[in-house]
Amino acid sequence: MLPREPLRDQVYLELLQRVQRGSITPGSRIRDTDIAKQLGVSRTPVREALIRLAREGTLDAEVGRGFRVRSLATEELREVGAILAVLEPLALDLVVEFPAERLTDLAAVARRLEQTRGDIDACIELDDEWHRLLLSDCPNRRLLTLIETLRQTPRRYLRHYLQQAGRLSLSTVHHGRIAEALRRGDRAAARGLLERRWTRGLEEIVSAFR
Amino acid sequence: MLPREPLRDQVYLELLQRVQRGSITPGSRIRDTDIAKQLGVSRTPVREALIRLAREGTLDAEVGRGFRVRSLATEELREVGAILAVLEPLALDLVVEFPAERLTDLAAVARRLEQTRGDIDACIELDDEWHRLLLSDCPNRRLLTLIETLRQTPRRYLRHYLQQAGRLSLSTVHHGRIAEALRRGDRAAARGLLERRWTRGLEEIVSAFR
DNA sequence: CAATTGATTAATGAATACAAAATATTGACG
DNA sequence: CGTCAATATTTTGTATTCATTAATCAATTG
Numbered sequence: 001m002l003p004r005e006p007l008r009d010q011v012y013l014e015l016l017q018r019v020q021r022g023s024i025t026p027g028s029r030i031r032d033t034d035i036a037k038q039l040g041v042s043r044t045p046v047r048e049a050l051i052r053l054a055r056e057g058t059l060d061a062e063v064g065r066g067f068r069v070r071s072l073a074t075e076e077l078r079e080v081g082a083i084l085a086v087l088e089p090l091a092l093d094l095v096v097e098f099p100a101e102r103l104t105d106l107a108a109v110a111r112r113l114e115q116t117r118g119d120i121d122a123c124i125e126l127d128d129e130w131h132r133l134l135l136s137d138c139p140n141r142r143l144l145t146l147i148e149t150l151r152q153t154p155r156r157y158l159r160h161y162l163q164q165a166g167r168l169s170l171s172t173v174h175h176g177r178i179a180e181a182l183r184r185g186d187r188a189a190a191r192g193l194l195e196r197r198w199t200r201g202l203e204e205i206v207s208a209f210r
Numbered sequence: 211m212l213p214r215e216p217l218r219d220q221v222y223l224e225l226l227q228r229v230q231r232g233s234i235t236p237g238s239r240i241r242d243t244d245i246a247k248q249l250g251v252s253r254t255p256v257r258e259a260l261i262r263l264a265r266e267g268t269l270d271a272e273v274g275r276g277f278r279v280r281s282l283a284t285e286e287l288r289e290v291g292a293i294l295a296v297l298e299p300l301a302l303d304l305v306v307e308f309p310a311e312r313l314t315d316l317a318a319v320a321r322r323l324e325q326t327r328g329d330i331d332a333c334i335e336l337d338d339e340w341h342r343l344l345l346s347d348c349p350n351r352r353l354l355t356l357i358e359t360l361r362q363t364p365r366r367y368l369r370h371y372l373q374q375a376g377r378l379s380l381s382t383v384h385h386g387r388i389a390e391a392l393r394r395g396d397r398a399a400a401r402g403l404l405e406r407r408w409t410r411g412l413e414e415i416v417s418a419f420r
Numbered sequence: 421c422a423a424t425t426g427a428t429t430a431a432t433g434a435a436t437a438c439a440a441a442a443t444a445t446t447g448a449c450g
Numbered sequence: 451c452g453t454c455a456a457t458a459t460t461t462t463g464t465a466t467t468c469a470t471t472a473a474t475c476a477a478t479t480g
Contacts, residue, residue, distance in 0.1 A: 242432080
């Protein structure tokens, strides 16, 4: 009965996706009983997942009143953005040497992204994949998982922005520029571009929330 | 029955302290049943606390085999150190203006630290307090709680270092230099000192582990 | 006597039960 | 009709129970 992956983790992933894909709207209440019934598991793993989601900022938890999806506030986006603006460049700095095949992989993902239109979630997933790949050679695993966790926040805002702006695809110029800098071996330039994404780049998304 | 502070949080704090003060040694197994009995609560809040501690890196969790205190590996210290080396300076950068009374508060804590000898845990607690105070005016709350969580890791290593080196107190020159830089209004210098603590300063602790 | 197997015990992950608090519902009265 | 209070229902946090797996230890065999 004890599976390799605990139920709490499976439930966590399922709920995270639901929130990120907008199938549970910000502000709405989440009852562990409902989720448990829907997923056919007991309340215990559900509530473990909810507690984790609350700690990571996806949900709000009020003692005695349960959980609800955290509503989008640009203040939060700016806070997390400021953190990622230093962590992602750090991760790039720590890469001792970029394997040649990595650039090929990046290009492949970028191409797939270019060809994806209409499916916002697929776009976001590919964009994520691209950045994950970019930093994947950083030996500081702890840093990578931290970045991964933090990125959940801007992801929600990005999705809302794309949806509201009626955009069907994601610009790839950002990826192109970084890849080019890396091809030139200009790590500093790549670093700068990565940072600017979380400073200047964020303002475009923020503006969608006026 | 529903308290303002959930049992899981109280249990979490209690266990965190036990691990940090070394009353549970690295590598030793933690049985939720034991803890529950000791604290007079049920297994549920205990295991919620254990899951959180595992996610934060204080414990190791193996599915079906429960939890144990993570043993000290300098690799982990270096990884977390590298992260804090950019996050703490960032927090200082974000402080828009340093209230005059903050310097007084810092001096007060530093003085208390100087007068504390023999009680390693008290020293570490005061050192923590000093740094918390230093960054407390940073408006990015998310960053502050992240730093607070990450700091749990080096804390364990620092304690082991002090104990092994047979030191009874903590040097205060570091605090003095930063405070002085701030008095001069030289934020860049303070920033640099704060960063160096997590780069160069860490090596002294690392050296105690072989 | 060491090593392996099998039975026993114990601990984990998940499910369920329970008590208190929060929310919803009903109905009396203006 | 609307307001408020009393009561019923739901929901939460915690405790307890259950099923299964891992750890332990004795017995057996090479």
